[in-house]
Structures are given as C-alpha cells and as structure tokens.
Amino acid sequence: MSAFVPDLPRNTPTDSPPAVSPTSPTVLTLTGERTIPDLDVENYWFRRHEVVYQRLAPRCAGRDVLEAGCGEGYGADLIANVARQVVAIDYDEAAVAHVRSRYPRVDVMQANLAALPLPDASVDVVVNFQVIEHLWDQGGFVRECARVLRPSGLLMVSTPNRITFSPGRDTPINPFHTRELNADELTELLVDAGFTEVVMYGLFHGPRLREMDARHGGSIIDAQITRAVADAPWPAELAADVAAVTTADFDMVTHDYGPDIQDSLDLIAIAVRP
Numbered sequence: 001m002s003a004f005v006p007d008l009p010r011n012t013p014t015d016s017p018p019a020v021s022p023t024s025p026t027v028l029t030l031t032g033e034r035t036i037p038d039l040d041v042e043n044y045w046f047r048r049h050e051v052v053y054q055r056l057a058p059r060c061a062g063r064d065v066l067e068a069g070c071g072e073g074y075g076a077d078l079i080a081n082v083a084r085q086v087v088a089i090d091y092d093e094a095a096v097a098h099v100r101s102r103y104p105r106v107d108v109m110q111a112n113l114a115a116l117p118l119p120d121a122s123v124d125v126v127v128n129f130q131v132i133e134h135l136w137d138q139g140g141f142v143r144e145c146a147r148v149l150r151p152s153g154l155l156m157v158s159t160p161n162r163i164t165f166s167p168g169r170d171t172p173i174n175p176f177h178t179r180e181l182n183a184d185e186l187t188e189l190l191v192d193a194g195f196t197e198v199v200m201y202g203l204f205h206g207p208r209l210r211e212m213d214a215r216h217g218g219s220i221i222d223a224q225i226t227r228a229v230a231d232a233p234w235p236a237e238l239a240a241d242v243a244a245v246t247t248a249d250f251d252m253v254t255h256d257y258g259p260d261i262q263d264s265l266d267l268i269a270i271a272v273r274p
Contacts, residue, residue, distance in 0.1 A: 035130075037074050040243040041234075044224065049130055051247035052158045052203065052268055053078045056127075059154060059270070063124035066148065068113050068141070069131030073099035073106060079127065080105040087123070089113065114140045118148045125149075129158040130266075133180050142193040149273040155195060158268045159186065161202070183261050186269050195271035201254050202264025209249045212241045 035045045053075040061082040070076045070088035072095065080086045080103070088108040090096050099108040111117045114137045126145045135141050145155045162180035181189065183200050190198050205213060209220065216223035216238055223238055234242075252268065253259065261267070 036072050040239065044220065044242045044245045047245045047247050048203070048250060048266070049158075050074070050078075051250045051252065052129055052266070053127075054247055055252050056156055056268070056270075057082055059156065060125050060127070064122070065125045065127060066116070066118065066123045067106075067127045067129075068116065068145065069128055069134070070099060070106070070108065071095055071131075073103045073108070075127070075129060076106045076108075077103040083125075087118070089116065114144060116144045116148050120147055121150045122148050123150065123153065125154045125156065127156050129156070130160070132157055133159050134178060136178050138179060138189060139192065142189055142195075146193050146195065146273050151273060153273045155190070155271045155273065156269070157186065157190070157271075158203075158266055161262075161264050161267050164263065164265055181267070183264075183267055186267055190269060190271045194274065196274050197272040199254065199270045200261055201252050201268040201270075202259065202261040203266040203268060204251045204253065204259055204264055206249050206251045209245065212245075215241065 035049050036042055037046050037050075039046070057079050060079050062084050065079055065083040065086045067076040067079065067086065067088045070090045073088060076086050076088040076099070086106050088099060088106050089111045090099070090108070091110065091112055093110055096108050096110045099106055109117065113131070113135060126149060128141075128145070132138055132141065142155070149155065160180055162182045162185070183202075187198050187200060212220045220238070220241060224234075224242065226232075227234055227238075254261075
C-alpha cells in the first residue's frame with residue numbers, strides 16, 4: 001500500500017488480493033452501471049468519460065490522489081502516469097479484483113464511499129467522475145472528501161447534467177442513478193460541505209460529433225439508447241460512427257465562454273478545500 005493509505009484490519013476484503021494470473025485478468029461484464037474500454041459498442045460513453053480524465057490529469061501531477069469510485073480502473077491508471085501515488089476505492093468486489101489484476105500501479109481497496117478508509121488530511125486530490133449520481137448520501141460523501149483532503153486540496157467531480165440527461169423527469173432515466181444534479185445543485189452540494197472556489201465546466205459535442213448527431217436523427221445518443229432499449233440491431237453507419245469517436249470530439253468549456261452550462265451533457269466541478 002502507498003504511504004498515505006492506513007493499515008486496515010486483517011478481516012477487510014482489501015487485505016489479500018485474489019490470486020489472478022497475469023494472463024487471465026478478471027473480466028467485468030457490461031451492465032450499464034459503468035463504462036468499459038475496448039468495446040466498440042461502448043466507445044461513445046467510454047470516450048465521453050475518458051476525456052475528463054485526460055483534461056484534468058495535469059492537476060494531479062506529483063500529488064497524492066484518491067479516486068473515489070474507480071469502476072473499471074482505466075481512469076486511475078491514466079492518472080498514475082502523472083501522480084505521485086494513486087489510491088482507488090470502489091464498493092464493488094468484482095471491480096476491485098479487476099483493478100488489482102489489470103492496473104498494478106493503482107493501490108485499490110473495497111470500501112463504502114460514505115466512510116472513506118483514509119486518515120484526515122491524507123491526500124491532495126480526490127477524483128470522483130461519473131459516480132456521485134449513483135450515491136444515496138451525496139452530502140455525506142462530499143463531507144468525507146473534505147475530511148481526507150489536505151488544506152488547498154482539490155475535489156474534482158463529473159456527473160451527467162440532469163437537465164439534458166433526464167429531461168423533464170423527476171427520477172433518473174438510468175436505473176443505476178439515485179439522484180442527478182444540475183449545475184446549481186452540484187455547486188450547492190460542494191459549498192454546503194465547506195468547499196470554496198468552485199469552478200464549473202460543461203462537456204459538449206464538438207464539430208465532428210455534431211455532424212454525427214445530424215446523421216442519426218439529431219442525436220447519436222438517442223440513436224444508441226433507442227436500439228438498446230428495443231434490443232434492436234445497429235445500422236452499419238451508426239456502429240461505425242460510435243466506434244470512431246475519440247476524446248478530441250468533445251469540448252469542455254467554463255461559464256466564461258462557449259455554450260450555456262445548462263445545455264451541457266456532463267458537468268465538471270473543481271472545488272478547493274480551505
């Protein structure tokens with residue numbers, strides 16, 4: 001374990017990693033709860049998530065980083081390219097075993113995000129991308145992030161924008177989401193937990209993705225969802241377009257310029273612990 005990870009009791013599931021052959025890594029099943037790399041059918045969602053890691057990884061350079069809710073682990077591994085140390089936490093036992101077997105640079109443990117198993121003021125950055133919408137106790141989680149961060153540490157959060165992701169609905173369209181947020185609600189959540197200097201970004205389709213939207217009835221997202229719900233085959237053009245999406249096809253902008261943040265696909269907040 002890394003220096004800033006506490007010793008855990010001997011009966012915790014993080015004590016002894018499962019015996020996994022390097023040639024037979026644990027495989028995660030695509031369920032819709034998390035995105036997985038290296039699948040053409042999932043490529044749009046994977047790139048939409050990956051781009052945020054790429055754009056914000058420089059803020060982790062040389063720092064002790066916690067990824068709270070690491071999922072498949074590709075993001076924690078990307079951050080490990082620049083960070084001093086990376087600890088990843090996930091509640092799902094299969095995901096933890098997968099990260100251990102596939103990403104040896106990442107120290108991973110199984111734990112509840114509402115009770116982070118780290119000491120006070122032990123990390124410089126907490127990363128929480130596409131996770132907070134899955135949590136029942138969002139306020140408790142954000143307060144835990146404030147507790148484990150050192151003074152002037154960063155909490156970086158991304159989440160689907162409720163206004164565009166589940167438009168006109170009181171409950172999330174994704175069955176794995178408990179509560180989705182708009183920009184004001186996410187800001188309020190962070191400020192109420194004591195964070196300051198909250199900067200909000202929005203993720204948007206860039207020019208090439210807007211061309212794909214036009215080719216697929218106005219929305220490449222709806223084209224994918226409609227066929228998934230109907231369990232219908234994908235037209236060849238849709239499959240090719242989805243497989244061709246890259247992180248360069250997304251724009252990430254702040255309030256200061258570009259489209260209105262309320263129209264964004266995803267929200268990205270960076271907040272400072274006083």
